[in-house]
Structures are given as C-alpha cells and as structure tokens.
Amino acid sequence: MFDGLKDKLSGFREDVEESTEADDEAPAESAPSESDAATDDSSSGGDAVAAAESDDSDGESDAESDEPSTFQRAKAFATGRIIIEEEDLEEPLWNLEMALLESDVEMSVAEEILDSVRESMLGESRKQVETTGELVESALHDALLDVIAVGQFDFEGRIAEADKPVTIVFTGVNGVGKTTSIAKLSEWLGDRGYSTVLANGDTYRAGANEQIREHADRLGRDLISHDQGGDPAAVIYDAVEYAEANDVDVVLGDTAGRLHTSDDLMSQLEKIDRVVAPDMTLFVDEAVAGQDAVNRAKEFDDAAAIDGAILTKADADSSGGAAISVAYVTGKPILFLGTGQGYDDITRFDPEDLVESLLDEE
C-alpha cells in the first residue's frame, strides 16, 4: 500500500546519507588536530559543549544563527560525532518536498512535515556508530505521525460508551464507496457484538434502494427505506425509531452522493442534522482521489461538520497523499481504510502502523 510514497521517503534517507558522507571523511577545514581536541576533551570534559555554545567571540551568536560553530564541529568530529548542517539538508529537503507534492500530499501538510524534519535534524549531532539513516527515520517518523494522527479517537470505545442507538451518517460524492463502506462497517460492528440497521437516505438516485437492499440481504440486516424522491431525514428518523423499538445498537445511514456545491443536497444534510442529530457524520472518499479527496474533505467539513473520514480503495495503487493529508487539513481523523470489495476489506486506520509501513525498508 502507498508504495510510491514509500520509495520517495526512502529516497530522502539516501539523499541525506549521501550529503553527510563527505563530512564523515574529513573534518572541517579549520578543525584542530585530533590530539588538540583530545586534550581539550580531557581537560574540559562536559564543559566543552558549554564552551562551544558560548564561542561567539567574533560577535556573532551561534545560537542566533542556528549554525554550529567551527569549534562545535571540530569538537563533534574529534569525539566521533557529526553535526547535521543546513547545507546537508538543503537538497534532500527540496527533493523530499517535491516527492511529497508528487504523491498528492497537500501543500500545507508537506510544509509542516519539512519544518518538523528540518527542526529535529538540524544541528543534531550523531555518533558515527549511529547511521544517518536512523536519524532520518526518527525525524520522518515523528513528522509524519504528527500530521497523520491529528484528531484520532477510539471509534469502538465511542460506540461502546454512547447511548444506544448510535446514529452514524455517511456523506461524500458519487461512487466513492459509501454504500459498500456501510455494509463493511455493519459487518465490522457485528464482529464486535453490535447490532446494526441500515437506512437508505439516498432517496435521490434511481436504483439506490435495490443496491443497499442487496447488501442488507447478504448480511442479514434490516433496511429502512422510503420511495425514491422521499425525505432522507425522515428515512433516518424512522431507522432510529426502529432501532429504539428493537434494541438495535447502531443505525448506519446512507445519503445520496453529492458535491458540496449542490445546495439542495447539502441542505438535506443540514436537515438530517436537525432532525436526527447523528452521533457521527463520516465523510467517505477514495484514497486514489489524492488531492481531490483532500479538498472535498475540507469542503464537506466546512459545509456540514464531519467527525471523521473513511478512505476507500486503499488497495488500488494510490499515492498515499490523501491518507497523509486529510486529518491535518480537516482536523478530523481518518477512521477506516477500505482495502477491497469484500465485506471484510475494512481496516481500522492506525497512524502508527501507516508510518511504520511507509518507513519500512523491507
């Protein structure tokens, strides 16, 4: 999954390794001889770093310039450490930025990742026994996790604690996999002991009732639906009443595919909000839609606040940009990934797992 992005992140590691390699081979021009440095080391011990930090006799404060002083570099070299400098990172960071943008990572997210990587690596000294690769991996790990894990919450815990029935409404554009995701989630919840009823709030599209009926029949779930052209809020309201009367734990309400610009359809969502006050509204889109999915998530969230997202078709060869960007851009977490067409092909989105798999060199 997201192999393209994985390759590009691995390219960044190689770039930094290459650009620091030269430093490994020779000390900075004005570095004192090893014996000088060794003398300094033994005489001043732990004070050497403090001395290096205040080595601004030429009037320019190194702390202000963020650049390690000549003394710091020499000292680091003599003690077997290499300091990562701005110039070591310049080209690799530029390449990383291009790689992220090519992978459909949203601009502000790419910038956040770069800032974070720069901040954690710059001036970092490493022992020569540590590989630069490890340093890069740890910086990338933290930078990616910070943007991907925005807003995460315990979905199952929330279902468990909420008063029943819990009502979840699904929104998004046409054909992205809303209905299939509802069916998958019904199965996922069933596996965890929660009963569900499906509600077809897509009263707009001809054939929508038949499509969701097929899923309901296959899964052995009840379905509440009205005729085409009916009021979606009324359908979901009926489903909530049905769930209350029959001790059903969760109502899964489908809605018509819509663009955030279709005013009448967006006002339907507002009406659903008013009439049934859903516990959660989940935005569904395709991982393969990349930047479009990110933009739509933002637009839907602005128009009718979402609580989280499901990214479908993560099994198709997608760039990974949407998976990395949606949470940071909306402030709402990705909760599930759709990974195929079968009912079991849904996975709880785990930011740590995703970061690890993106950085895994296997």
Ligand SMILES: Nc1nc2c(ncn2[C@@H]2O[C@H](COP(=O)(O)OP(=O)(O)OP(=O)(O)O)[C@@H](O)[C@H]2O)c(=O)[nH]1
């Ligand atoms: N490969 C793959 N296909 C998926 C996934 N999720 C859904 N699909 C397929 O995507 C197609 C569209 O799915 P639907 O569930 O009908 O989409 P929808 O959003 O409800 O569509 P509308 O009702 O037209 O708005 C179907 O062929 C699904 O089998 C997924 O995670 N992976």
